[in-house]
Amino acid sequence: MAPFLLLLFLLSEAASDNPNITVHPGDNVTLKCHAAGPSITVLKWIKPDLEPEYVLFYRGNRMQTANQNKEFKGRVELVDRDLKEGDMSLILKNVSSIHNGTYECRVKDGVSRRKKRAADISMLRTIRTIHLQVTERGSEDGISSPVGLIVGLVAGVLILVVVAVGGVLMYKRRKNKRSGQPADDADEASAVQFI
Incomplete structure (x- = not known):
């Protein structure tokens, strides 16, 4: 019985961490991402199968929308715009089937300002990968969550x-x-x- 309880505990912890999320069209969803450490200088949420891949790009304490993918303009925001306590979670509003896929939360932290912007972006590390599945209501097929x-x-x-x-x-x-x-x-x- 003890191994079963341990397995159940581990699965519930994984569920709360939400690397796989299933939602319905029209729902809002929060993609969780947290990082510990010094101040975050760059945050980038991407969807690698898109061009451009930027879902959200945050640098210099503000969102950069110039290269944001058009499918996400006006649909995304941060849970905490100040990134307090390392919370970089993303809210995606009014999802549809085009939002299916894998999302990555990438960051650069530290205090050095002498590096060029290109170096800032190339030094990002992926700290979270989440798979989002948008399904019609009633079309869930078995155990997907x-x-x-x-x-x-x-x-x-x-x-x-x-x-x-x-x-x-x-x-x-x-x-x-x-x-x-x-x-x-x-x-x-x-x-x-x-x-």
Whole structure:
């Protein structure tokens, strides 16, 4: 039972971290991203399969919209524009099927200002990758979310427990039949002795 509880705990932690998200068209969704360390000088949310790939580009304490992909103009904002406590989570508004895919949160942190802007961008590190799936309501096919996975695992464990208990009961019955006295007859015989 302890390994099962550990697995359930780990899965619930992974679910809260949300690397895979399923939403419906028209929903707003928050793509979580956090970084610890010194001040963030550059933040870039990208969708690698797009051209241009920029979903959001933040530098110099403001959003840079010049190279932002047109599908995300007016649809994205940061949870915290000041990036306090390393929160770089992105809110994507009014999603549609064109927003399906992989998103990456990339940052450059530090205090050095002597490097050129191109160097700032090339030194970004990916700290979060999230897969977003936008599905029509009612079209979910099975276990696609972490919650569904947990429910499926719990159901699987319950089935195994039922099968194991049934197997033990069958084993005891066969064992009692071999000894010459059925399990129910043994209980009746002991009850007759007390009368």
